[in-house]
Amino acid sequence: MSGRVVVAGLGPGADALITPEVSAALADATDIVGYIPYVRRVAPRPGLTLHASDNRVELDRARRALEMAQAGARVVVVSSGDPGVFAMASALFEALEDGPETWRGLDIRVLPGITAMLAASARAGAPLGHDFCAINLSDNLKPWAVIEKRLRLAVEADFAMAFYNPRSLARPEGFGRVLELLRETCEPARLILFARAVSTLEEALNIVPLSEARPEMADMRTVVIVGSSLTRQIPGTELIYTPRGVPE
Numbered sequence: 001m002s003g004r005v006v007v008a009g010l011g012p013g014a015d016a017l018i019t020p021e022v023s024a025a026l027a028d029a030t031d032i033v034g035y036i037p038y039v040r041r042v043a044p045r046p047g048l049t050l051h052a053s054d055n056r057v058e059l060d061r062a063r064r065a066l067e068m069a070q071a072g073a074r075v076v077v078v079s080s081g082d083p084g085v086f087a088m089a090s091a092l093f094e095a096l097e098d099g100p101e102t103w104r105g106l107d108i109r110v111l112p113g114i115t116a117m118l119a120a121s122a123r124a125g126a127p128l129g130h131d132f133c134a135i136n137l138s139d140n141l142k143p144w145a146v147i148e149k150r151l152r153l154a155v156e157a158d159f160a161m162a163f164y165n166p167r168s169l170a171r172p173e174g175f176g177r178v179l180e181l182l183r184e185t186c187e188p189a190r191l192i193l194f195a196r197a198v199s200t201l202e203e204a205l206n207i208v209p210l211s212e213a214r215p216e217m218a219d220m221r222t223v224v225i226v227g228s229s230l231t232r233q234i235p236g237t238e239l240i241y242t243p244r245g246v247p248e
């Protein structure tokens, strides 16, 4: 039996948002590897071994997946959302690049999933309907100065912005600094969407102008979408959108 590694995105939470391609890979797997809450989303069955590990051990997890595939297992590495967005696909390729050459002959596939910002955007209307960018606000893997520079330039370019990992218990102050920076550079009426646990039973959406945004409105289960200067709310509705064009 020849082994393989599939890196699969489980989408934002709802089973209905898992692609049929990912469901088929899960059904065919011998081993599931991933962060504890994501592995928990895969139903146990005979013949399937679940390998759940803690956060921040992405490279160990990736090496383990490659080793198991080398030994003949059909491994699925699971991420939430899309595996290529601030998730396991890059970790797997880092491990592949640094690992033994034999790993490079393995069958490795990345299966996309619905990433948080797209699920959130769809719930709220179309805030990402024109040019936008995504920024990971975690400074685990990059210096804070890089985050700040990217944020300033994105505001200057008038992108709508999606912020992943906005706030954690380990980094409670960073998101407050982000809001301060936005207040220095954007108008007070700039729309901000706080989308928490989208597509799960705990889903909560909150749309506020920048002047009313507070750090506590975000946590680690929230993706934050900051509109461009053109993003607007349709009066009498909860719908926000960014028009498709920019006037001359």
Ligand code: SAH
Residues within 6 Å of the ligand: 012, 013, 079, 080, 081, 082, 083, 084, 085, 086, 087, 114, 115, 116, 117, 120, 163, 164, 165, 166, 195, 196, 197, 198, 199, 200, 219, 220, 221, 222, 223, 224
């Ligand atoms: N690969 C994932 C992102 C992992 S980083 C994806 O493509 O969605 C984890 C961050 O994703 C969280 O801190 C949060 O900002 C966001 N996130 C993941 N699932 C979410 C959901 N259901 N609702 C809102 N934000 C979510």
